[in-house]
Amino acid sequence: MNMEVIEKLNILSGAAKYDVSCSSSGVERKGGNNSVGNTSSSGICHSWSSDGRCISLLKILYSNDCIFDCAYCINRKSNDVKRASFTPAEITELTIGFYKRNYIEGLFLSSAIIKNPDHTMEMMLKVVKTLRTVHRFNGYIHLKAIPGADAKLLREAGFYADRMSVNIELPSEESLKKLAPQKNKKSILLPMKNLGDGALEICQDKKKFRNTPSFIPAGQSTQLIVGASPENDFTIMKLSDNLYKSYSLKRVYYSAFVKVNEDNRLPDKNEKMVREHRLYQADWLIRVYNFNVNELFENSKKFLDYDIDPKSFWALNNLNYFPIEINSADYDTLIRIPGIGIKSALRIIGARKYSVLDFENLKSFGVVLKRAKYFITCKGKYYGFIYKDAGDLKNMIKDKKNGLFIKLPYEKNLPEVYGNDNYL
Amino acid sequence: MIIIYDGTFSGLLTLYYGLLKNNINPLLITKNRKNFLSSEIKYTKTDSLISDYMFSYIKDKTDYDVLRNIYLGYLSKDENVLVNTFNYMKKSIISKKNLIKDLSDYDILKLNRSIRNTEGEAHRFLGLVRFRRLNDESYYSVINPDNDILPLMAGHFKNRLNEKWIIHDINRNYCLIYDKKNINYYKVDRFEYGKLVEAYHEEEKVYQNLWNNYHESIAIKERENRKLQFQFIPVRYWKYLIEKY
Ligand code: SF4
Numbered sequence: 001m002n003m004e005v006i007e008k009l010n011i012l013s014g015a016a017k018y019d020v021s022c023s024s025s026g027v028e029r030k031g032g033n034n035s036v037g038n039t040s041s042s043g044i045c046h047s048w049s050s051d052g053r054c055i056s057l058l059k060i061l062y063s064n065d066c067i068f069d070c071a072y073c074i075n076r077k078s079n080d081v082k083r084a085s086f087t088p089a090e091i092t093e094l095t096i097g098f099y100k101r102n103y104i105e106g107l108f109l110s111s112a113i114i115k116n117p118d119h120t121m122e123m124m125l126k127v128v129k130t131l132r133t134v135h136r137f138n139g140y141i142h143l144k145a146i147p148g149a150d151a152k153l154l155r156e157a158g159f160y161a162d163r164m165s166v167n168i169e170l171p172s173e174e175s176l177k178k179l180a181p182q183k184n185k186k187s188i189l190l191p192m193k194n195l196g197d198g199a200l201e202i203c204q205d206k207k208k209f210r211n212t213p214s215f216i217p218a219g220q221s222t223q224l225i226v227g228a229s230p231e232n233d234f235t236i237m238k239l240s241d242n243l244y245k246s247y248s249l250k251r252v253y254y255s256a257f258v259k260v261n262e263d264n265r266l267p268d269k270n271e272k273m274v275r276e277h278r279l280y281q282a283d284w285l286i287r288v289y290n291f292n293v294n295e296l297f298e299n300s301k302k303f304l305d306y307d308i309d310p311k312s313f314w315a316l317n318n319l320n321y322f323p324i325e326i327n328s329a330d331y332d333t334l335i336r337i338p339g340i341g342i343k344s345a346l347r348i349i350g351a352r353k354y355s356v357l358d359f360e361n362l363k364s365f366g367v368v369l370k371r372a373k374y375f376i377t378c379k380g381k382y383y384g385f386i387y388k389d390a391g392d393l394k395n396m397i398k399d400k401k402n403g404l405f406i407k408l409p410y411e412k413n414l415p416e417v418y419g420n421d422n423y424l
Numbered sequence: 425m426i427i428i429y430d431g432t433f434s435g436l437l438t439l440y441y442g443l444l445k446n447n448i449n450p451l452l453i454t455k456n457r458k459n460f461l462s463s464e465i466k467y468t469k470t471d472s473l474i475s476d477y478m479f480s481y482i483k484d485k486t487d488y489d490v491l492r493n494i495y496l497g498y499l500s501k502d503e504n505v506l507v508n509t510f511n512y513m514k515k516s517i518i519s520k521k522n523l524i525k526d527l528s529d530y531d532i533l534k535l536n537r538s539i540r541n542t543e544g545e546a547h548r549f550l551g552l553v554r555f556r557r558l559n560d561e562s563y564y565s566v567i568n569p570d571n572d573i574l575p576l577m578a579g580h581f582k583n584r585l586n587e588k589w590i591i592h593d594i595n596r597n598y599c600l601i602y603d604k605k606n607i608n609y610y611k612v613d614r615f616e617y618g619k620l621v622e623a624y625h626e627e628e629k630v631y632q633n634l635w636n637n638y639h640e641s642i643a644i645k646e647r648e649n650r651k652l653q654f655q656f657i658p659v660r661y662w663k664y665l666i667e668k669y
Contacts, residue, residue: 009634010641017642045656046551047667049643052652056551059642097631100563100585101555103666273647350525357528365527 005094011084012061015075016110044105057108057142058098062086062124066112070169070180072228074260075112085114088126095131099139106140106162107131113146121149121157128160140218147187151194158198163218163250166192168243171236175229178265195220196247219250226279227257227271232302237282237293244287251287254279278304285310288342289335308398312338315375316390322375323382327356338397339372359383371397427466431455433498437475439468440494440510444517453506485517493524493539499572500538508534545569546576552657553581553591554666557625562588566617566664568595578607594664617664632666639667 045054063085064075074081091109098104109127114120124143131137143161145154158164166188170176173185195216202215222243226236240252256276259266282304285291289311296310298317305313315322315338324333326348334345344367351357351365359378363369374384374393387393427443427450429435436453443450482491490513497509511531516523527533546569555563563585574593578600581589585602592599597612653669662669 006634006637009638013638014641017644044547044551047639047665048653048656049639050650050653050669051644051647052649052656053643054656055639055642058638094634097627098635100587101557101631101635101666102551102553102565102585103635105551347525347527351527354523354526355528361528364533 005090008084008086008090009060009094011082012064012086013059015064015112016059016061016108046102046104056105057140058095058104058106059108060086060091060110062091062109062111062120062127063114064112065114067115068113068180068182070183071261071263071265072179072225072257076261079261088123088130091127092130092135092137095139096135096137099137104139106142108142110144111146113148117146117148118150118153121146121153125153125157125160128157132160142218145191145195147183147191149191151191154191154194155198158195158216159213161216163221164195164216165221165223166195168222168224168239168252170229171224171226171231171239172229175231179228192220192222192247192249199248220247221251221253222249223253223255225257226254226276228266233275233279233282233304234293234297234302236279237286237296240283241286241293252283254283272306274306275304278306278310282310285314290332308394309338311336312371312394312397316394319390319393323377324375325377325380326362327352327379337372337375339368339370339375344368425450425466426452426454427468428457429453429455429468430470432470433495434472434475435468435470436494436498436506437478438471440513441474441478442468443510444514450507450510452504453510454503456503482513482517485520486522489524490516490522493522493535496539496542497535499575500542501571502538502541505534505538508532508538542571542573543576545571546573548657548661549573550577550580552661552665553577554664555585555589556620557628557631558623559625560623561625562590564590564592564620564623566592566594566620568660568663569593570595572596574598574600574609578602582607636667 043056045056047055049055061075063083064081065083065085066073066075066077069077091107095104095107099106107127109124111120111124114123124146128141128143131141140163141161142163142165143157145157145164145166147166154164168188169180169183176183176185199215199219202212205212224236224239236254243249243252254276256271256273257267258270259268282291282296285296286293291311291314295314296304304310308316315336321336324337326334331345331349334340334348335342340348344365347365347367348357348362351361355361357378359369359373359381362378369383374387374397376383385396387396425448427439429439439453442448479491482494494509494513497505497512508531512523512529512535515529515531523529523532524536527536549567549569553565553567555565558564572593574591574596577591581591581600582602586604588604589602590599592612592615594615594617597615599610599612601608601610650669657669659669
């Protein structure tokens with residue numbers, strides 16, 4: 001390792017940091033003899049950066065020397081920034097060195113488009129292939145698929161990576177055309193579909209043959225920028241819902257637009273963090289809590305309510321369902337109560353087998369009752385304050401620190417699986 | 425009654441046996457001799473025959489998870505929970521099932537909290553261990569956890585790192601050593617953290633440097649949020665990391 005690598009690391013990690021995903025979980029990989037590492041099924045954070053984000057992966061670009069010119073991107077061709085590219089060997093050495101010292105869980109490798117899409121993908125493939133076959137590396141690997149790269153390269157990479165992602169970038173084709181003219185919907189959705197089909201095929205083979213290799217066992221995810229283009233939240237949530245259902249994506253990541261370039265195609269200001277935050281919450285509700293996208297919006301309004309979390313918003317619109325008696329409600333009903341997440345619901349169900357629960361019991365289990373108390377009864381008794389109507393109640397339960405948002409979306413703080421459910 | 429035991433798990437099971445048999449409800453179980461009036465104190469002697477018997481007795485009467493929960497109670501930083509653990513065990517044995525989910529019971533609630541704290545800390549330290557490569561080709565790390573979590577971390581690192589490694593709990597002065605085959609526990613008599621650097625492998629500093637650089641360069645400066653950062657890693661945990669906050 002020479003000094004030059006430090007310089008490259010600074011440039012190419014700095015360029016990758018706005019990327020959203022920090023998840024490294026949902027997949028179990030056992031270390032074998034002579035191999036480096038294992039992947040644990042519940043995510044591990046190794047450090048926290050000074051902006052409060054969890055660090056679990058070495059997140060870098062292979063290169064930032066781009067031939068494309070996307071309006072929103074710091075590395076676009078027309079910008080005058082310092083350029084650098086790693087060699088595959090440098091990345092594998094860094095990854096192994098960091099992994100053995102327990103700095104990281106694995107590698108998240110992305111890249112600008114250097115020379116052409118195929119060349120870029122070939123280099124990235126070389127990195128993951130060397131890690132897996134030469135170094136017998138068993139840590140987690142998330143690889144970005146380069147739009148427009150040969151389907152064969154992507155498929156091969158899929159056998160080495162735990163997760164792959166193709167960035168949707170923007171919520172509509174129209175915006176894509178305007179802001180990222182060298183990309184198009186097809187060059188993004190096609191690889192996504194191919195990877196999905198590949199995973200499905202392997203999954204079926206696995207039923208027949210025992211030794212079928214894994215193909216992106218942690219699935220596919222994607223990412224899009226919110227606020228660089230005019231699409232509303234309803235459109236975005238519908239899009240995500242469709243990606244989960246039709247492309248069996250594991251996760252969609254949202255990234256509030258940060259203005260890094262002067263360009264008249266772009267809005268003047270950064271997107272508010274609160275919007276990103278609410279989108280993550282809404283996403284969580286449709287993905288894990290079985291909410292329907294339409295339930296999260298009022299008929300005419302196409303944006304989420306930023307004053308209040310989407311679950312509370314739904315509850316306020318459906319006050320006739322409440323209050324719910326916690327000693328009798330089933331699991332699906334319990335998790336619809338604002339403030340009660342999966343963990344709390346399971347605790348309640350576990351404990352009420354032994355005795356009828358009262359309000360004090362709930363408090364002592366660590367169920368957060370700040371909002372929940374307005375929506376429940378315990379042994380028939382209501383513990384919230386009296387309110388006139390939904391608007392009145394909303395004022396009581398909304399986040400007091402209006403606008404001044406100190407918490408980042410939990411999706412950015414914790415790898416998935418690990419302890420993030422009490423939030424909603 | 426205040427009871428003093430030798431601090432081993434075997435000692436605790438021996439003690440629990442005696443308490444069950446003689447139907448005693450202790451006030452406090454501890455391994456430290458503090459300033460108690462001698463008339464209130466009772467000492468137990470560890471007997472591995474008895475503790476082995478208790479081990480299978482608990483397993484037969486209830487299930488393996490009850491044993492695991494007792495063990496987790498034993499690893500907790502909070503000695504008061506040893507009495508709660510005893511009551512949980514007794515109640516579970518009487519009702520012939522694992523009562524760990526009965527959170528409306530005070531003892532069980534307390535034990536649950538301790539378990540969550542211990543397991544949570546162990547999980548957190550899976551990420552916070554920092555190995556230093558030493559010139560004898562071993563990987564050394566020092567941690568300072570509140571609970572006794574080394575036993576909970578051993579399996580993870582055995583799977584993860586196929587090198588000779590050492591994880592040293594500096595608060596309890598003992599360590600785990602993996603020799604690429606087995607994991608063993610050793611007591612540490614003398615250790616100076618400041619001197620560890622003298623044993624570094626020649627490439628160690630380079631990697632520490634790279635890591636510090638990386639750690640700094642990925643932070644988004646405009647969104648600095650120290651409060652959040654410390655919420656996740658309390659200041660005392662940073663002491664043996666490589667990176668600075
Ligand atoms: S292709 Fe990627 S790196 Fe290149 S300009 Fe577009 S967004 Fe930036």
